[in-house]
Amino acid sequence: MPAIVIVGAQWGDEGKGKATDLLGSRVDYVVKPNGGNNAGHTVVVGGEKFELKLLPAGILSPNATPVIGNGVVVNLEALFHEIDGLEARGEDTSKLRISANAHLVAPYHQTMDKVSERFLGKRAIGTTGRGIGPTYMDKVGRLGIRVQDIFDESILRQKIDGALRQKNELLVKLYNRRAITVDEIAEYFLSYAERLRPMVVDTTILLNDALDEEKVVLMEGGQATYLDVDHGTYPFVTSSNPTAGGASVGSGIGPTRINRSIGIVKAYTTRVGAGPFPTELFDEWGEYLQKTGGEFGVNTGRPRRCGWYDAVMARYATRINGFTDYFLTKLDVLTGIEQIPVCVAYEIDGVRHDEMPMSQTEFHHATPIFEHFPGWTEDISGAKTLEDLPVNAQNYVLALEKMSGTRISGIGVGPGREQTIQRYDLIED
Ligand code: GDP
Ligand code: IMO
Ligand code: MG
Numbered sequence: 001m002p003a004i005v006i007v008g009a010q011w012g013d014e015g016k017g018k019a020t021d022l023l024g025s026r027v028d029y030v031v032k033p034n035g036g037n038n039a040g041h042t043v044v045v046g047g048e049k050f051e052l053k054l055l056p057a058g059i060l061s062p063n064a065t066p067v068i069g070n071g072v073v074v075n076l077e078a079l080f081h082e083i084d085g086l087e088a089r090g091e092d093t094s095k096l097r098i099s100a101n102a103h104l105v106a107p108y109h110q111t112m113d114k115v116s117e118r119f120l121g122k123r124a125i126g127t128t129g130r131g132i133g134p135t136y137m138d139k140v141g142r143l144g145i146r147v148q149d150i151f152d153e154s155i156l157r158q159k160i161d162g163a164l165r166q167k168n169e170l171l172v173k174l175y176n177r178r179a180i181t182v183d184e185i186a187e188y189f190l191s192y193a194e195r196l197r198p199m200v201v202d203t204t205i206l207l208n209d210a211l212d213e214e215k216v217v218l219m220e221g222g223q224a225t226y227l228d229v230d231h232g233t234y235p236f237v238t239s240s241n242p243t244a245g246g247a248s249v250g251s252g253i254g255p256t257r258i259n260r261s262i263g264i265v266k267a268y269t270t271r272v273g274a275g276p277f278p279t280e281l282f283d284e285w286g287e288y289l290q291k292t293g294g295e296f297g298v299n300t301g302r303p304r305r306c307g308w309y310d311a312v313m314a315r316y317a318t319r320i321n322g323f324t325d326y327f328l329t330k331l332d333v334l335t336g337i338e339q340i341p342v343c344v345a346y347e348i349d350g351v352r353h354d355e356m357p358m359s360q361t362e363f364h365h366a367t368p369i370f371e372h373f374p375g376w377t378e379d380i381s382g383a384k385t386l387e388d389l390p391v392n393a394q395n396y397v398l399a400l401e402k403m404s405g406t407r408i409s410g411i412g413v414g415p416g417r418e419q420t421i422q423r424y425d426l427i428e429d
Helices: 016-024 075-086 107-124 132-140 147-151 153-174 183-200 203-212 244-251 284-290 311-321 358-363 391-404
Strands: 003-008 029-032 041-043 047-053 063-070 096-101 217-220 258-266 270-273 305-307 327-329 339-348 352-353 367-374 408-412 420-422
Touching: 003 016, 016 041, 016 217, 016 258, 016 327, 016 408, 041 367, 063 203, 075 183, 096 183, 107 153, 107 183, 107 203, 107 305, 132 327, 147 153, 147 183, 153 183, 183 327, 203 217, 203 284, 203 305, 217 244, 217 311, 244 258, 270 420, 284 305, 284 311, 311 391, 339 391, 367 391, 391 408
Parallel strands: 003 217, 003 258, 029 063, 029 217, 063 096, 258 327, 327 408
Antiparallel strands: 041 047, 270 305, 339 352, 339 367, 408 420
């Protein structure tokens, strides 16, 4: 049975949470393969709004087992805060399982995130300040602390000591901060051990056994293609691989078992944080999209930068992720715009580029070449089929489909679970 991966096709906040929630009642496991509490997914169920940061949105689907995969970086304080918040609202979180190999965010990672951003000055990334980059740095640098380490105090202390030897040099000598002790970090982690223990399993066995038993496993990527540390707009990226290949690594599900890769893409484009953005709007249209689309970050409350749809970016995302389907979200936000611009190619130093340029410098110089599509004024928020949409909205969707490299199987016409047009079944077709 299928392993399906959901991937953001732009710079995040495309509506991955809603797409996961939509499929939630039909899947058995929802695994988060990458990222940490830098994500922010808003899910609206029956008019009730939920905001998830570290937990996969699948935690709201009563039949699905939510899993935090090995590729995630876990902030334990944030984890239990989120669990307690959901439990207080009557949501059952008891099925949550966490990989023993996932890395832990330590308080010093958050400190390092903040001070290194400050030191970058004008070149700052605009991170979420959650310590995500420094935690992945320690993972790759083999100085990380993993979930399993907190169940062996002696190993835990040795590892913290190893990490702090380097960290304290930096904190004290470079950043003018106080040194951190092994005791304070060990105490911090150990205080969560008892509560964490029953949730921790070998999630690769859990998930692969589930696939052997014909169960449906959904991988819910955090962040997005253009925030991918390999394929995104480096260095203005996050420190994980939110692309489809990263989902395989971050969950321990082999690539041959993944038979569906669904790109979540907004009908326009947004970005939080710094970095290039060819179709970004600095005029009243930018403000219009921000206001109409409610484009303010869930995680940090920062306003999202807004621009028109970029088909060059979509084609690249289709290629990198091997998308089989797109789920186009927020089409309703474009209602009322007379002519809708879509970026079909870039002009870079006088030359037309139909595909993403190879270098960062070229992408920084890219100016969009727009085609304009006639808009519509009718309320589309109750549409159930493509044919329910005004003809101009249908044509807009079909034009994006043609330009973006794969079929558009679902269309979002409002934040609610039911406000969705399903052209092709995202699990069966
Ligand atoms: P994620 O991080 O990819 O899960 O996306 P976010 O939750 O950060 O941002 C997407 C926002 O758009 C959320 O507030 C959703 O409730 C909302 N949303 C999702 N799909 C649609 C849609 O089709 N129409 C409208 N109007 N809002 C949507
Ligand atoms: P979801 O899952 C949008 C951005 C940050 C910053 C960069 C690096 O909700 O789509 P980090 O804290 O990860 O080191 O920050 O990545 N970023 C996101 N932007 N949506 C997200 O998650 C993001 N997660 C990280 O704004 O530019
Ligand atoms: Mg988000």
